Amino acid sequence: xxxxxxxxxxKLVAGLADVLGPDQLSVVTNTADDFTHLGLHISPDLDxxxxxxxxxxxxxxxxxxxxxxxxxMQALARLDGETWFNLGDRDLAxxxxxxxxxxxxxxxxxxxxxxxxxxxxxxxxxxxxxxxxRTMVTTDMGELSFQQYFVxxxxxxxxxxIRFEGCEAARPVPEILALLADPDxxxxxxxxxxxxxxxxxxxxxxxxxxxxxAAAAPVIAVSPLIGGKAVKGPTAKMMQELDIPxxxxxxxAHYGDLLDGFVLDTVDAAxxxxxxxxxxxxxxxxxxxxxxxxxxxxxxxxxxxxxxxF
Amino acid sequence: xxxxxxxxxxKLVAGLADVLGPDQLSVVTNTADDFTHLGLHISPDLDxxxxxxxxxxxxxxxxxxxxxxxxxMQALARLDGETWFNLGDRDLAxxxxxxxxxxxxxxxxxxxxxxxxxxxxxxxxxxxxxxxxRTMVTTDMGELSFQQYFVxxxxxxxxxxIRFEGCEAARPVPEILALLADPDxxxxxxxxxxxxxxxxxxxxxxxxxxxxxAAAAPVIAVSPLIGGKAVKGPTAKMMQELDIPxxxxxxxAHYGDLLDGFVLDTVDAAxxxxxxxxxxxxxxxxxxxxxxxxxxxxxxxxxxxxxxxF
Numbered sequence: 001x002x003x004x005x006x007x008x009x010x011k012l013v014a015g016l017a018d019v020l021g022p023d024q025l026s027v028v029t030n031t032a033d034d035f036t037h038l039g040l041h042i043s044p045d046l047d048x049x050x051x052x053x054x055x056x057x058x059x060x061x062x063x064x065x066x067x068x069x070x071x072x073m074q075a076l077a078r079l080d081g082e083t084w085f086n087l088g089d090r091d092l093a094x095x096x097x098x099x100x101x102x103x104x105x106x107x108x109x110x111x112x113x114x115x116x117x118x119x120x121x122x123x124x125x126x127x128x129x130x131x132x133x134r135t136m137v138t139t140d141m142g143e144l145s146f147q148q149y150f151v152x153x154x155x156x157x158x159x160x161x162i163r164f165e166g167c168e169a170a171r172p173v174p175e176i177l178a179l180l181a182d183p184d185x186x187x188x189x190x191x192x193x194x195x196x197x198x199x200x201x202x203x204x205x206x207x208x209x210x211x212x213x214a215a216a217a218p219v220i221a222v223s224p225l226i227g228g229k230a231v232k233g234p235t236a237k238m239m240q241e242l243d244i245p246x247x248x249x250x251x252x253a254h255y256g257d258l259l260d261g262f263v264l265d266t267v268d269a270a271x272x273x274x275x276x277x278x279x280x281x282x283x284x285x286x287x288x289x290x291x292x293x294x295x296x297x298x299x300x301x302x303x304x305x306x307x308x309x310f
Numbered sequence: 311x312x313x314x315x316x317x318x319x320x321k322l323v324a325g326l327a328d329v330l331g332p333d334q335l336s337v338v339t340n341t342a343d344d345f346t347h348l349g350l351h352i353s354p355d356l357d358x359x360x361x362x363x364x365x366x367x368x369x370x371x372x373x374x375x376x377x378x379x380x381x382x383m384q385a386l387a388r389l390d391g392e393t394w395f396n397l398g399d400r401d402l403a404x405x406x407x408x409x410x411x412x413x414x415x416x417x418x419x420x421x422x423x424x425x426x427x428x429x430x431x432x433x434x435x436x437x438x439x440x441x442x443x444r445t446m447v448t449t450d451m452g453e454l455s456f457q458q459y460f461v462x463x464x465x466x467x468x469x470x471x472i473r474f475e476g477c478e479a480a481r482p483v484p485e486i487l488a489l490l491a492d493p494d495x496x497x498x499x500x501x502x503x504x505x506x507x508x509x510x511x512x513x514x515x516x517x518x519x520x521x522x523x524a525a526a527a528p529v530i531a532v533s534p535l536i537g538g539k540a541v542k543g544p545t546a547k548m549m550q551e552l553d554i555p556x557x558x559x560x561x562x563a564h565y566g567d568l569l570d571g572f573v574l575d576t577v578d579a580a581x582x583x584x585x586x587x588x589x590x591x592x593x594x595x596x597x598x599x600x601x602x603x604x605x606x607x608x609x610x611x612x613x614x615x616x617x618x619x620f
Contacts, residue, residue, distance in 0.1 A: 039413055069399065071379045071399035072382065075375075075399070075403035075404075076406070079425070079429075081403060081407055089379065089381035089382045093385035094385075096349065097348075097386070099349050100348055118388075
């Protein structure tokens with residue numbers, strides 16, 4: 001099982017799918033970035049994971065479809081519509097179908113399964129919850145919803161606090177709890193996604209952390225930081241603003257006693273001792289996934305450490 | 311004031327707007343073809359009138375925008391979505407904005423005014439009602455909603471009966487009643503739209519027919535039939551199936567005592583006497599609007615007959 005946010009996580013998910021085969025992988029995906037825009041339910045991380053595994057993701061942007069056109073957005077702009085969040089013409093079909101299925105009473109998990117199948121995705125994609133959880137970011141310009149902070153304000157405001165609205169009332173989708181209780185589950189991989197914005201919301205869902213700790217399978221996280229920098233996104237900036245050291249060791253400490261193992265980049269090998277001292281098994285390798293082979297190599301490195309152990 | 315359905319009506323509306331100037335024209339538009347599709351509120355006739363007056367309508371299809379692209383529809387087809395009703399990428403911006411405004415509680419009249427303004431349309435476009443009225447067509451394959459009959463089944467089923475669901479509870483938008491009560495209103499022009507599918511729904515709205523009859527302004531209809539044939543659409547086929555003679559005189563008889571004047575095509579001049587015998591003033595001219603000048607000529611012909619009368 002993998003826990004993933006959007007682009008960085010989806011890269012490792014693709015590697016794991018290649019190495020394991022599609023029927024051996026389930027991906028628990030962050031839905032706290034979901035929001036309603038122009039009347040449409042948008043699930044950015046689910047779409048990135050689905051599009052990535054379907055091989056139709058835009059390779060450069062980190063969101064949306066490859067070979068996309070923008071005629072809807074151009075027409076919307078001419079009509080003075082809200083244009084701060086880009087919706088491609090082809091991408092719209094996903095949002096409109098998802099919104100229609102949800103309006104018809106289907107839970108998000110079932111909608112995600114239906115969309116995954118339509119896109120021909122092999123692995124099981126699971127939203128963290130059927131219930132709404134929404135990331136709210138308190139910044140120096142007040143509290144913003146995630147997409148206001150992330151897209152509209154381009155992560156510029158200073159972050160003071162992050163909370164996940166609705167997390168106490170939300171429950172993991174049943175398939176997640178069933179998988180975590182399954183003695184055959186081999187491993188739980190926390191992908192190199194933003195710990196604060198992508199993994200924390202998953203862990204915030206009531207009952208999720210307990211079920212992860214209770215699982216027999218080891219929990220192995222991959223550092224999203226390489227040499228104190230995130231490959232993409234505001235991870236480093238946010239950690240700094242929240243007075244967390246911008247290091248792989250701080251990420252490991254953030255996940256704390258949830259972890260059995262931690263994989264960090266070779267350039268951060270100096271931190272190995274610090275993490276190992278907390279009782280977490282550590283291993284270093286190349287974590288920069290610049291090619292399909294690199295994704296598979298990282299996936300293989302992780303899987304080789306599950307059994308017999310680090 | 312003009313009463314109009316989609317494409318045929320919109321042509322005369324364009325001619326009237328040219329001849330009168332934009333601030334001298336209000337267009338009462340059929341909304342009984344409206345429906346909810348893929349979660350979006352679609353108003354086909356309002357869009358055709360707005361797009362035509364904005365000069366952005368597709369000149370050939372009779373619906374939608376010129377220079378349209380279809381990437382959304384292609385993506386929807388790949389996801390097994392409903393593709394029997396075409397929605398262009400640019401056209402989608404109109405439907406999404408309208409749906410969002412309606413969901414926010416704006417009545418359809420106010421939404422239409424907002425969209426007209428965004429498209430830079432001068433004349434006042436009025437939906438016949440803020441309330442939902444839906445054309446239901448009883449056919450030899452059962453009762454169909456208008457779009458099922460018209461688009462999905464391509465008007466092939468035989469029509470037995472037409473009814474306008476919701477018409478008893480619907481009321482004309484207030485601006486229509488105010489205009490009809492205005493002593494300065496010069497004329498009410500029933501455009502050459504389908505009498506059964508485009509004009510009858512307008513007349514079915516509770517209070518509409520009475521307000522039209524009570525208006526001081528003369529009511530002048532233009533025949534949608536030329537030599538027993540409709541320029542576009544199923545008017546002739548439907549009249550036949552409903553045992554109405556497929557003649558301009560039958561259209562005049564259909565509108566009955568609502569009419570003060572009737573304009574028919576020169577090729578139907580032989581019917582002039584039959585219509586005049588019912589007490590309706592009659593006039594013949596070229597009603598086939600194949601150019602901007604032809605639209606203006608027909609508009610001018612009608613307007614010249616208001617005062618001093620036919």
